[in-house]
Amino acid sequence: SLAASPPMVLAGGFFVLILLGAALLLLPWSRVGPLSVGDALFTATSAVTVTGLGVVDTATHFTYLGQGILLLLIQLGGLGFMTFGVLVLLLLAGRVSFSHQFLVKESLNQTQLSDVMRLVRHLARFVLIAEGLGIVLLALCWVPQMGWHKGLWHALFYTISAFNNAGFALSSDSLSQYVDSGPVNLIITALFMTGGIGFAVVSELAQKRSYNRLSLHSRVMLLGTLMLALGGMALFLLIEWHNPATLGHLSTGGKLWAAWFQSVTARTAGFNTIDMSAMTPAAVMLFLLLMLIGAGPGSTASGIKVTTFAVLLAATRAFLLRRPQTKLLNRAVPAVSVFKALAVTLLSLMLIFLAVFVLAISDHDKPFLDLCFEVVSAFGTVGLTRGITPELSATGKAVIMVMMFLGRVGPLTLGFLLATPRVHRVRYAEEPVAIG
Amino acid sequence: SLAASPPMVLAGGFFVLILLGAALLLLPWSRVGPLSVGDALFTATSAVTVTGLGVVDTATHFTYLGQGILLLLIQLGGLGFMTFGVLVLLLLAGRVSFSHQFLVKESLNQTQLSDVMRLVRHLARFVLIAEGLGIVLLALCWVPQMGWHKGLWHALFYTISAFNNAGFALSSDSLSQYVDSGPVNLIITALFMTGGIGFAVVSELAQKRSYNRLSLHSRVMLLGTLMLALGGMALFLLIEWHNPATLGHLSTGGKLWAAWFQSVTARTAGFNTIDMSAMTPAAVMLFLLLMLIGAGPGSTASGIKVTTFAVLLAATRAFLLRRPQTKLLNRAVPAVSVFKALAVTLLSLMLIFLAVFVLAISDHDKPFLDLCFEVVSAFGTVGLTRGITPELSATGKAVIMVMMFLGRVGPLTLGFLLATPRVHRVRYAEEPVAIG
Ligand SMILES: [K+]
Numbered sequence: 010s011l012a013a014s015p016p017m018v019l020a021g022g023f024f025v026l027i028l029l030g031a032a033l034l035l036l037p038w039s040r041v042g043p044l045s046v047g048d049a050l051f052t053a054t055s056a057v058t059v060t061g062l063g064v065v066d067t068a069t070h071f072t073y074l075g076q077g078i079l080l081l082l083i084q085l086g087g088l089g090f091m092t093f094g095v096l097v098l099l100l101l102a103g104r105v106s107f108s109h110q111f112l113v114k115e116s117l118n119q120t121q122l123s124d125v126m127r128l129v130r131h132l133a134r135f136v137l138i139a140e141g142l143g144i145v146l147l148a149l150c151w152v153p154q155m156g157w158h159k160g161l162w163h164a165l166f167y168t169i170s171a172f173n174n175a176g177f178a179l180s181s182d183s184l185s186q187y188v189d190s191g192p193v194n195l196i197i198t199a200l201f202m203t204g205g206i207g208f209a210v211v212s213e214l215a216q217k218r219s220y221n222r223l224s225l226h227s228r229v230m231l232l233g234t235l236m237l238a239l240g241g242m243a244l245f246l247l248i249e250w251h252n253p254a255t256l257g258h259l260s261t262g263g264k265l266w267a268a269w270f271q272s273v274t275a276r277t278a279g280f281n282t283i284d285m286s287a288m289t290p291a292a293v294m295l296f297l298l299l300m301l302i303g304a305g306p307g308s309t310a311s312g313i314k315v316t317t318f319a320v321l322l323a324a325t326r327a328f329l330l331r332r333p334q335t336k337l338l339n340r341a342v343p344a345v346s347v348f349k350a351l352a353v354t355l356l357s358l359m360l361i362f363l364a365v366f367v368l369a370i371s372d373h374d375k376p377f378l379d380l381c382f383e384v385v386s387a388f389g390t391v392g393l394t395r396g397i398t399p400e401l402s403a404t405g406k407a408v409i410m411v412m413m414f415l416g417r418v419g420p421l422t423l424g425f426l427l428a429t430p431r432v433h434r435v436r437y438a439e440e441p442v443a444i445g
Numbered sequence: 446s447l448a449a450s451p452p453m454v455l456a457g458g459f460f461v462l463i464l465l466g467a468a469l470l471l472l473p474w475s476r477v478g479p480l481s482v483g484d485a486l487f488t489a490t491s492a493v494t495v496t497g498l499g500v501v502d503t504a505t506h507f508t509y510l511g512q513g514i515l516l517l518l519i520q521l522g523g524l525g526f527m528t529f530g531v532l533v534l535l536l537l538a539g540r541v542s543f544s545h546q547f548l549v550k551e552s553l554n555q556t557q558l559s560d561v562m563r564l565v566r567h568l569a570r571f572v573l574i575a576e577g578l579g580i581v582l583l584a585l586c587w588v589p590q591m592g593w594h595k596g597l598w599h600a601l602f603y604t605i606s607a608f609n610n611a612g613f614a615l616s617s618d619s620l621s622q623y624v625d626s627g628p629v630n631l632i633i634t635a636l637f638m639t640g641g642i643g644f645a646v647v648s649e650l651a652q653k654r655s656y657n658r659l660s661l662h663s664r665v666m667l668l669g670t671l672m673l674a675l676g677g678m679a680l681f682l683l684i685e686w687h688n689p690a691t692l693g694h695l696s697t698g699g700k701l702w703a704a705w706f707q708s709v710t711a712r713t714a715g716f717n718t719i720d721m722s723a724m725t726p727a728a729v730m731l732f733l734l735l736m737l738i739g740a741g742p743g744s745t746a747s748g749i750k751v752t753t754f755a756v757l758l759a760a761t762r763a764f765l766l767r768r769p770q771t772k773l774l775n776r777a778v779p780a781v782s783v784f785k786a787l788a789v790t791l792l793s794l795m796l797i798f799l800a801v802f803v804l805a806i807s808d809h810d811k812p813f814l815d816l817c818f819e820v821v822s823a824f825g826t827v828g829l830t831r832g833i834t835p836e837l838s839a840t841g842k843a844v845i846m847v848m849m850f851l852g853r854v855g856p857l858t859l860g861f862l863l864a865t866p867r868v869h870r871v872r873y874a875e876e877p878v879a880i881g
């Protein structure tokens with residue numbers, strides 16, 4: 010049926026794109042030296058799902074053409090997902106409820122499905138403006154330092170990689186050399202946060218220009234992003250302040266920049282300016298949480314999303330205070346949204362558990378915490394790594410590839426499934442069981 | 446208000462019992478050599494919450510009087526919880542729904558709250574019969590081997606510890622010396638599975654004597670327990686078959702007994718016949734899952750419960766097949782039960798995450814997987830250990846104590862809170878947010 014097809018179309022499109030991308034990367038003009046089919050598939054999957062996990066070094070294993078192909082895959086994957094996310098929102102709007110429809114109309118200023126083309130044009134303009142600005146600003150930093158040729162290429166590559174939250178970098182230590190550079194920290198984080206918050210929020214913000222008139226969705230995204238960024242930064246500073254391998258050797262200013270960057274990159278971007286494998290277990294746990302949360306629905310981000318996390322916290326509060334309604338920023342979250350938040354989160358956790366379990370067998374020589382890190386990084390399409398992904402067994406790499414794919418396609422598909430229950434003829438008699 | 450008090454009464458009662466127990470354990474006649482106040486409190490908490498985690502060795506640090514005090518705390522904690530669980534079920538029956546009321550009436554054959562005393566008498570008779578049988582059967586194994594004096598004491602101690610799923614043992618390697626002893630394996634597992642499946646199920650089974658006429662609750666408990674036991678056994682055999690430190694050195698018969706025992710003990714009993722710290726990471730993950738699941742509601746078990754786990758799986762299936770109803774054994778689970786299952790599980794996971802996070806800071810020298818193991822073991826009041834609990838910092842031990850207490854008292858309290866929403870005057874306007 011037509012109702013079932015959109016997520017299948019998305020998954021199928023991504024799958025074809027990955028195969029095509031891998032074939033292009035295997036061309037002799039794309040690569041420097043040999044590249045196995047498995048590594049090409051892994052790299053293409055990582056690019057299309059805008060994850061950034063790698064089994065080979067981007068800068069040394071690919072020619073300019075190869076890097077250009079990666080950029081194309083990243084841009085198509087990121088843009089495809091954003092467009093699709095917006096279309097699903099529109100599609101859901103037509104079939105879910107008046108209030109949901111109202112949300113979409115309000116935030117996108119669209120009245121019906123025939124406006125799709127106008128919407129896609131809006132989206133394209135948004136991407137062009139953001140990426141154009143990014144290229145110009147980064148070029149201002151890097152051209153004086155690297156010269157026109159290399160400076161512009163770096164500006165282009167990092168802008169596309171950052172705006173699409175892909176996390177691909179042109180050096181093996183990501184952006185570590187800019188750990189205390191204010192301009193680079195600001196431009197890169199601004200790019201990936203804009204790409205990650207969701208087009209609906211940006212669009213509504215551009216129209217209303219006032220926080221108080223925004224929809225609940227946009228207000229939760231903005232406030233939630235701010236609180237997660239500052240909370241993550243504060244916790245990271247507390248945990249890693251004296252760790253000589255991460256923050257310890259930096260000046261106070263450098264510590265603040267590094268904590269800011271690491272706090273916001275963890276929720277899907279995937280660049281890093283400090284060594285992930287040198288972090289303490291507590292910091293790794295903080296990262297697991299942030300990577301699981303991710304950024305905004307209908308954006309280049311994966312994970313359960315900031316809104317889902319906010320609803321979970323609000324619902325917990327409502328349970329403990331025994332309130333009949335889940336309250337969030339002076340609005341009540343509908344019971345169906347609370348249910349969806351719980352379901353999405355638990356299904357994600359089940360999938361992560363299963364993947365780590367398989368890795369604990371196939372790659373039992375690797376530290377357990379590192380296996381958790383790579384799996385959650387893949388599922389949230391974050392791309393941060395404790396350095397073990399290139400050393401994983403073939404089974405292990407396959408698991409990571411599947412998790413990147415499911416992390417990217419899964420939640421949308423799931424949202425779609427949850428929103429459109431199939432009519433079922435057989436009705437069963439209800440009978441309760443005791444819970445907890 | 447009266448509605449809020451039952452869980453508070455339970456928590457308060459347990460708290461007083463723990464303080465009293467610690468004071469008694471500190472008496473010079475109870476202990477062999479010195480015992481710190483912290484260790485006495487930890488031991489009393491472990492006994493009252495029927496967990497079995499220890500910071501000192503039961504056999505060598507306590508006199509017969511001290512061990513007798515432990516038995517008393519275990520029996521009061523276990524029985525108190527079972528009684529309370531049944532009372533809450535009854536109480537809920539009066540206020541939740543007709544179908545729930547029907548469930549309780551059906552399974553307990555009670556018609557109203559005034560029958561409480563009769564119910565408690567039934568419960569006491571059940572405990573006496575089960576424990577009497579256990580003592581006689583274990584004495585038949587151990588008196589010929591150890592003599593009357595020691596044999597009878599062991600039979601009494603292990604029966605009470607097993608039936609209440611307390612996991613306290615009289616040797617530091619728990620029941621490892623009986624790893625391939627058929628009779629001991631059978632008697633001990635029968636005792637803790639009977640105590641852990643819940644009085645409601647036992648009571649209904651005694652009356653109806655036919656699986657097909659049982660309530661959905663009892664059928665889910667029986668079938669779920671069987672499948673978890675056999676599934677856990679099969680996975681454990683697969684993972685650990687060649688591990689020389691666990692199953693590798695045993696005969697095939699010994700392997701089967703050990704896998705059976707470990708599979709069923711993990712879901713709350715807490716005895717062990719193989720060395721937990723020698724298991725591979727994959728087996729540890731299997732244990733994390735089993736310990737989190739636990740056994741039956743209204744029993745001596747903690748964890749999210751078998752019914753909750755069954756509802757989670759059934760709900761996942763319903764999501765993926767896009768069915769409007771969550772089907773379980775040809776019955777539909779009410780939406781409110783599905784919601785409760787999701788909420789209980791996620792709240793438990795949040796609590797576990799928080800506890801491991803604190804331990805990752807306070808005890809960062811310990812392996813991460815071991816910290817996860819001890820926290821889940823404490824929260825599920827299981828009592829299995831990777832051997833690090835006695836070596837934890839003061840903060841770490843406090844976290845474990847809090848988790849034992851919350852694991853025991855929490856789910857019931859939570860169930861109570863979820864079942865009785867407080868009437869709230871302010872109603873907020875509903876507005877949806879995008880999820881996932
Ligand atoms: K990424």
Ligand SMILES: [K+]
Nearest residue numbers: 496610715827
């Ligand atoms: K136990």
